[in-house]
Amino acid sequence: MKFRNFPIYRIEWITSTFLIVTALLSLTLVPWFIATYHAEVQGWGFIIALFVFYYYATGFGITLGYHRLFSHISFKAKWPVKLFVLLFGAASFENSALDWSADHRIHHKHVDEDEDPYDISKGFFYAHIGWLLFRLKPKPPVTNVKDLEADPLVMWQHRYVQWIGAFVGFVVPTFLGWAYATLNGFTSPWLTATAAFLIAGLLRTVVVQQGTFCINSLCHMFGRQPYSRDHSARDSGAVALLTFGEGYHNYHHEFQHDYRNGVKAWQFDPTKWIIWTLSKVGLVENLRRVSDSRILAAELKEKSRTLGMDIDNLASRLDQRTRELKANTIAAAHNLAKDLAGRAESLKELSLSKADVSNETMSELRGLLNQAGEMLESLRRADAGSAA
Numbered sequence: 001m002k003f004r005n006f007p008i009y010r011i012e013w014i015t016s017t018f019l020i021v022t023a024l025l026s027l028t029l030v031p032w033f034i035a036t037y038h039a040e041v042q043g044w045g046f047i048i049a050l051f052v053f054y055y056y057a058t059g060f061g062i063t064l065g066y067h068r069l070f071s072h073i074s075f076k077a078k079w080p081v082k083l084f085v086l087l088f089g090a091a092s093f094e095n096s097a098l099d100w101s102a103d104h105r106i107h108h109k110h111v112d113e114d115e116d117p118y119d120i121s122k123g124f125f126y127a128h129i130g131w132l133l134f135r136l137k138p139k140p141p142v143t144n145v146k147d148l149e150a151d152p153l154v155m156w157q158h159r160y161v162q163w164i165g166a167f168v169g170f171v172v173p174t175f176l177g178w179a180y181a182t183l184n185g186f187t188s189p190w191l192t193a194t195a196a197f198l199i200a201g202l203l204r205t206v207v208v209q210q211g212t213f214c215i216n217s218l219c220h221m222f223g224r225q226p227y228s229r230d231h232s233a234r235d236s237g238a239v240a241l242l243t244f245g246e247g248y249h250n251y252h253h254e255f256q257h258d259y260r261n262g263v264k265a266w267q268f269d270p271t272k273w274i275i276w277t278l279s280k281v282g283l284v285e286n287l288r289r290v291s292d293s294r295i296l297a298a299e300l301k302e303k304s305r306t307l308g309m310d311i312d313n314l315a316s317r318l319d320q321r322t323r324e325l326k327a328n329t330i331a332a333a334h335n336l337a338k339d340l341a342g343r344a345e346s347l348k349e350l351s352l353s354k355a356d357v358s359n360e361t362m363s364e365l366r367g368l369l370n371q372a373g374e375m376l377e378s379l380r381r382a383d384a385g386s387a388a
């Protein structure tokens, strides 16, 4: 496209300006300020603590609040939790909980399709931030958040979101920096206040936003797909580290109403840990969980598919003689894949009918899953060896 044909009228000016200016200032003004004034600014320990607090508070505002509570209703929360995530969610400058959830529900319903607001098939840049900078199509009317529209707290935040965001996200940390410096009798409280504004306000906003954007871009492009290949979503432990556990996106798209994203014991999902802890002190309840058997059924089905595909691929590359020699191995792998598919189907039926699946059956099936995993591994190794 020639530059003069660029659809200027489709640019979202306010959002674009905010996103670009804050990102540029974080890359220029913030390092310049630190380099120039690091000796004069007093109270660095406090400023760093303020940054960490704001990073987590606004991050959880999005992951625990906007995402798992409001978009997916994966648990119910008492008003203090709601108020906290609405205040700090606003301070992450990702729009109101109502608008965010409306977009996000469409994303799940139409993932990878044209209607998907951050459709990855339009490319990495578009899914990451492009969809916010310019609109390819007029915004459709919001019809999928009736439940949230009935919540007065959500509607209050929706009405005043930019004011709340500016106050909680910028004014409060600046004031806290100033107050801390004044109480401690520092020589120039305004320098501490400026550092608090730049680091806990500005820089923190950009870091949290980029984290969220990575879910829509990286987690639809790079990573594993242990639960389903029907959509582009992927599990990425690295992105989970940056986003309070939201990186296990393949699981999340498969089971969107589960309050957990990192469902395995070893996975890093602090959002899940906080929700669980809040439930123990009675601040949240009705945590929704997918049963272990239902999850295992999805894993078995996906593994059977991958195994079948890999075997077919490998067999098609072998010459006639080798294929005859390996016929038994190929047949065995196909049988295992078929067996897995059958077991996955019956396990899914069992778990949907809420029947108890015995521990022996579960561990037998986990054994099968591991067996298939090992078979896939050795196949890939053999394939790589023969290609070399």
Ligand SMILES: [Zn+2]
Residues within 6 Å of the ligand: 107, 215, 216, 220, 233, 249, 253
């Ligand atoms: Zn997604």
Ligand SMILES: [Zn+2]
Residues within 6 Å of the ligand: 067, 071, 072, 104, 108, 252, 256
């Ligand atoms: Zn989601």
